[in-house]
Amino acid sequence: MKNTLLTKVLCALLCLTLNISSSRAADRPNILLIVADDLGWKDVGYNDGAFKTPNIDALAKAGVVFTQAYAAAANCQPSRASLMRGQYTARHGVYAVDSTKRGPVDEMRLEPVPNKSGLAPTAPSIAKAIRSAGYETALFGKWHLGGPDGASPTQQGFSVYRDAIESRKVSERTALTTSTDPKAMYTTNRDVTTWASERKATPWFAAVMYHGIHTPLEARTATLERLQKTGLTGQKLKYAACLADFDDALGSLIKQIRALPRGRETVVVFTSDNGATQQSSQEPLRGNKGAYYEGGIRVPLIIDWPGHTKANATCYSPVSLVDLFPTLCDIAGGKVDSDWKLDGTSLVPSFDGSDLKDERAIFWHFPGYLDTPVLRGRDPIFRTRPVTVMRKGDYKLFVYHEEWLLDGGASNVPGNRAVELYYMKNDSGERQELSAAEPSIRDALLAEVLAFWKANGNPLPTLKKVGN
Numbered sequence: 335m336k337n338t339l340l341t342k343v344l345c346a347l348l349c350l351t352l353n354i355s356s357s358r359a360a361d362r363p364n365i366l367l368i369v370a371d372d373l374g375w376k377d378v379g380y381n382d383g384a385f386k387t388p389n390i391d392a393l394a395k396a397g398v399v400f401t402q403a404y405a406a407a408a409n410c411q412p413s414r415a416s417l418m419r420g421q422y423t424a425r426h427g428v429y430a431v432d433s434t435k436r437g438p439v440d441e442m443r444l445e446p447v448p449n450k451s452g453l454a455p456t457a458p459s460i461a462k463a464i465r466s467a468g469y470e471t472a473l474f475g476k477w478h479l480g481g482p483d484g485a486s487p488t489q490q491g492f493s494v495y496r497d498a499i500e501s502r503k504v505s506e507r508t509a510l511t512t513s514t515d516p517k518a519m520y521t522t523n524r525d526v527t528t529w530a531s532e533r534k535a536t537p538w539f540a541a542v543m544y545h546g547i548h549t550p551l552e553a554r555t556a557t558l559e560r561l562q563k564t565g566l567t568g569q570k571l572k573y574a575a576c577l578a579d580f581d582d583a584l585g586s587l588i589k590q591i592r593a594l595p596r597g598r599e600t601v602v603v604f605t606s607d608n609g610a611t612q613q614s615s616q617e618p619l620r621g622n623k624g625a626y627y628e629g630g631i632r633v634p635l636i637i638d639w640p641g642h643t644k645a646n647a648t649c650y651s652p653v654s655l656v657d658l659f660p661t662l663c664d665i666a667g668g669k670v671d672s673d674w675k676l677d678g679t680s681l682v683p684s685f686d687g688s689d690l691k692d693e694r695a696i697f698w699h700f701p702g703y704l705d706t707p708v709l710r711g712r713d714p715i716f717r718t719r720p721v722t723v724m725r726k727g728d729y730k731l732f733v734y735h736e737e738w739l740l741d742g743g744a745s746n747v748p749g750n751r752a753v754e755l756y757y758m759k760n761d762s763g764e765r766q767e768l769s770a771a772e773p774s775i776r777d778a779l780l781a782e783v784l785a786f787w788k789a790n791g792n793p794l795p796t797l798k799k800v801g802n
């Protein structure tokens with residue numbers, strides 16, 4: 335009898351705890367994170383881009399725009415790993431897609447740091463943290479982190495994972511990328527809204543990772559015909575049409591989510607995983623996807639939370655996509671373990687358009703090689719060679735590993751071209767290199783890069799073995 339009474343008491347306490355937890359969770363907003371693939375900073379209309387994106391522009395007017403937002407890497411896999419984990423690449427070891435040794439080996443002066451293909455099941459993740467606050471979690475679309483070193487989304491904190499393209503056999507994908515549903519974007523929208531509408535009592539976090547506008551460029555026939563009448567032809571027509579369909583899909587998704595019973599209680603975050611490919615010039619920004627000049631890493635970022643973000647607001651502070659982890663945890667009340675070592679900071683204080691108070695450094699670390707040069711790049715062979723980049727305040731510093739390790743390092747700066755320095759406030763195009771003209775600023779920032787290497791275990795390329 336005593337055992338029966340004790341069991342009833344424990345059950346009552348458990349139910350009370352669950353009810354309190356559910357009540358607290360119900361007070362939290364839903365979170366919709368939308369990530370485009372290869373959408374450049376200059377591709378959106380509100381940045382005076384060459385293309386029209388009325389739905390993205392409407393979202394920008396509704397919420398706060400971060401004008402100097404950066405992907406955590408210059409191409410998709412490492413950028414997505416950093417977003418999901420809230421850490422720079424030097425911590426998790428995902429530096430590139432598949433390999434850090436891409437391009438003519440004879441032109442590589444160093445042996446790159448080996449690449450990891452994904453995030454391990456035990457790694458921290460934004461979904462794990464948000465789910466700890468009582469949220470239901472789902473990922474729709476491109477994951478790209480499930481290689482031999484990685485894990486599936488369901489092992490990384492997402493209860494549901496659906497991808498209208500990757501989950502099907504290759505032979506079946508053509509039917510999903512027809513002229514009526516390019517990149518399966520509208521199929522993805524249907525999956526998202528169906529799942530969200532079924533979440534009645536608990537808040538939800540949905541990460542929507544569109545495959546658009548990544549190549550191959552696909553668009554609806556009607557969109558191609560409409561834009562062709564404006565005089566566009568060839569590859570530019572395909573790019574504009576693909577972007578127009580992406581913008582339409584995004585607008586449709588947001589409209590459907592806002593129409594749900596708790597749709598106005600949904601935080602919408604929109605961004606891209608890296609800069610645009612060379613099919614879209616990012617001028618006045620320099621470079622494209624794969625390079626660590628602005629065109630390769632600066633991305634659109636908009637956050638709209640009705641009643642909490644100021645409409646048509648602008649934050650000019652440099653921010654990184656690693657900041658989304660602490661930001662969304664701040665909103666959701668997610669638990670962040672002390673040993674996770676997040677590299678970002680919450681952007682909630684900037685929801686009214688205020689700049690961040692603390693001037694902090696943002697880092698990028700790529701100890702490898704990516705082939706194919708970019709528009710107005712440094713190199714005629716590679717998009718980038720091994721490099722560490724730092725943005726602090728209005729300055730941006732590059733430290734190229736080949737020249738640093740092989741050509742005298744600090745003792746031969748700036749003669750060895752190991753270091754590049756730019757003043758971003760009036761040179762966002764990175765045209766005027768200042769390492770010789772501003773030695774005191776150069777050396778102060780360089781000291782912070784050296785400290786960054788030390789704090790992260792110094793994951794630098796090594797000397798090539800004889801015969802390599």
